Amino acid sequence: MTAPVRGRRRTARAAAHRRARPCPTCGHTPIAAAEAIEQRHDLQVVWLTETPTAPGHLTTRRFCAECQPRGAVYPIVCRICADGPIVTGPLAEQAAAGELPPVVADALTADGWRQARDGDGWVCPRCARPAG
Numbered sequence: 001m002t003a004p005v006r007g008r009r010r011t012a013r014a015a016a017h018r019r020a021r022p023c024p025t026c027g028h029t030p031i032a033a034a035e036a037i038e039q040r041h042d043l044q045v046v047w048l049t050e051t052p053t054a055p056g057h058l059t060t061r062r063f064c065a066e067c068q069p070r071g072a073v074y075p076i077v078c079r080i081c082a083d084g085p086i087v088t089g090p091l092a093e094q095a096a097a098g099e100l101p102p103v104v105a106d107a108l109t110a111d112g113w114r115q116a117r118d119g120d121g122w123v124c125p126r127c128a129r130p131a132g
């Protein structure tokens with residue numbers, strides 16, 4: 001019962017130099033602290049793109065500022081918290097034209113998203129879940 005817990009505390013100092021997470025897509029690793037914060041923020045955004053090898057299926061990707069897709073993008077915005085993934089590629093063009101592609105709608109629903117009651121927009125899983 002008296003054995004001291006050792007080893008764990010020593011690593012606390014390393015936290016001062018926040019570990020910069022490399023981008024999972026292009027491997028870009030921020031050097032400056034400010035850039036590291038920005039990149040962490042960028043990597044929280046989920047991008048939905050159609051799987052090139054499997055049309056009709058979505059791939060979830062994460063991008064840093066360096067490798068973000070430059071083409072068409074369509075953000076899915078939760079009506080309550082304004083959070084949500086970004087659709088990219090031809091699916092985004094379709095969504096921007098006014099018709100959310102069924103593959104995207106299906107993926108959102110599978111993730112726990114719900115269509116707003118008045119049919120205008122979506123509510124994310126966190127906000128759709130009844131409180132408590």
Ligand SMILES: [Zn+2]
Nearest residue numbers: 023026064067
């Ligand atoms: Zn990247």
Ligand SMILES: [Zn+2]
Nearest residue numbers: 078081124127
């Ligand atoms: Zn929400």
